[in-house]
Amino acid sequence: MDTEAAGTPSAEADTHPAVPDGELSLLLDDQMCFALYAASRAVTSLYRPILDELGLTYPQYLVLLALWERDQVPVKELRRALQLDYGTLTPLLKRLEAAGLLRRERQADDERTVRVGLTEQGIALRRRARAIPAAIGDAMGLDDEEFERTRATLRRLTRNVTARTEARG
Amino acid sequence: MDTEAAGTPSAEADTHPAVPDGELSLLLDDQMCFALYAASRAVTSLYRPILDELGLTYPQYLVLLALWERDQVPVKELRRALQLDYGTLTPLLKRLEAAGLLRRERQADDERTVRVGLTEQGIALRRRARAIPAAIGDAMGLDDEEFERTRATLRRLTRNVTARTEARG
DNA sequence: CTCTTTTAAATCGTGCGCAAGGTAATCGTC
DNA sequence: GACGATTACCTTGCGCACGATTTAAAAGAG
Structure with a gap:
């Protein structure tokens, strides 16, 4: 009796049991894409009042x-x-x-x-x-190592994904 | 003679030397916000052809x-x-x-x-x-651990930043 | 030199994302 | 039960994003 895919400790199996192998969660909060989308918009709205002044x-x-x-x-x-x-x-x-x-x-x-x-x-x-980058960095609340690591990962992700979409273009 | 802030190995000091303490790089590629913005749009355009079919x-x-x-x-x-x-x-x-x-x-x-x-x-x-999440996850090219860690960091970042903007609203 | 192809940019249409302002239903207080 | 405040949603306007089409200049082929 399979449950959800590894690494996604969610309750999906309750409502949609028996997900075949090779398929991952469809829960909104399990999606990397949504984490990215939400983070990007949240950061943009953090900038808004600061940039309004400029x-x-x-x-x-x-x-x-x-x-x-x-x-x-x-x-x-x-x-x-x-x-x-x-x-x-x-x-x-x-x-x-x-x-x-x-x-x-x-x-x-x-x-x-x-x-x-x-x-x-x-x-x-x-x-x-x-003064903007320091103010923003402060609000993000990540330590230097986590900040750098995440930024590097996001760049790699962007590079991987962009290569993929351009291969089809 | 200060150079750039720690953790940003960039050439900013060449064109704009003597950045005071407490100020960080203004180079586009050093910004977390841009890494987020670029990644979010890249992932969205990875979804586009798949979602077009639906x-x-x-x-x-x-x-x-x-x-x-x-x-x-x-x-x-x-x-x-x-x-x-x-x-x-x-x-x-x-x-x-x-x-x-x-x-x-x-x-x-x-x-x-x-x-x-x-x-x-x-x-x-x-x-x-x-089948979508598996296809997307594949294209992102991150191993499980990096995927989970980045997703968790993005959620924390979103939470921190959202709390900040709502405190001023 | 002429003709085709390529390139850099502009235009147009659609769908977000969000602020500001508006409306109707409900709640809280008396 | 009257009435001001709150709540849930809608509308409008503006600025992106991006696909599709168009335009004009430059490069390349014969």
Whole structure:
């Protein structure tokens, strides 16, 4: 009489007994995907009040993180760094341009590519953002080792999963 | 001459030297938030082709996971389980109702609450979903221990962070 | 040089996610 | 039983995400 798969100490067997081998729990709280989804949204809403003061949304903040590292970047490079679609990036960048934080201009020697550069205002915002990572890290309440290990695992997971989806694309 | 904070072996010090104590890296790839955000989206797009065959989106799948566990649920309970707003849930449930997978009806003894129940079609969909967790788990490429540990950490992170945001609400 | 293919970006439509504001039912207090 | 407060849900508006389609520029083939 099989119960649930190993490693998922749940009550699924009570309501849906005799799960065949090779199948895992369908309980919401057993899913890694839900843990990720919930954590990602929780962290985003932790950022929200902080970023509100800078007049930024969370994805806009990520764009600025990328631009503070390396300015005058082709949109294609932002697409790679953030793993976002042009359909997401183009309007996002337009809003940041409208806010006066960056400029978009076609590259002279290749009119296909658009280069994104920070304005003075965009550069200046970095000073106000410096305290953010420490505040967020504090709220997460993980010790250094757990923080690093989890971040490394998430990156590996992303890499594995991305390779898989692109193999089918 | 301070370099970057401990645990972040990055090149930030080169471009922005002398980061004061108590401040952490602003490099995109050093952020836990970005690792989470990227992983969550990557996993969602891993689900997409699978869920397409069931005619579901990813949040719709999560709702069904919750309903397969416990049917005839008040929307309030789904809100708690999925940690989603009514503004997200109401239209989402309406689309699932339009697809014939569930029914929504007011509770007789308290006309404020709406109870959600699966149709035969919604219940039947569970059979076709059984193979999903194993397929996803395989693509993630984490061994059992790392999987469990990361899931546990993410849940704790979510709990910590949620408590923080609610304390200010 | 012409024609095809590829590439970088933009556009459009759909479905979340969430804040803000609104409504109706119920509860609590008198 | 009147009435202000609370509760459960709905609606609206905005900003992502992402697939699908389109456009224009550049690269490559013959």
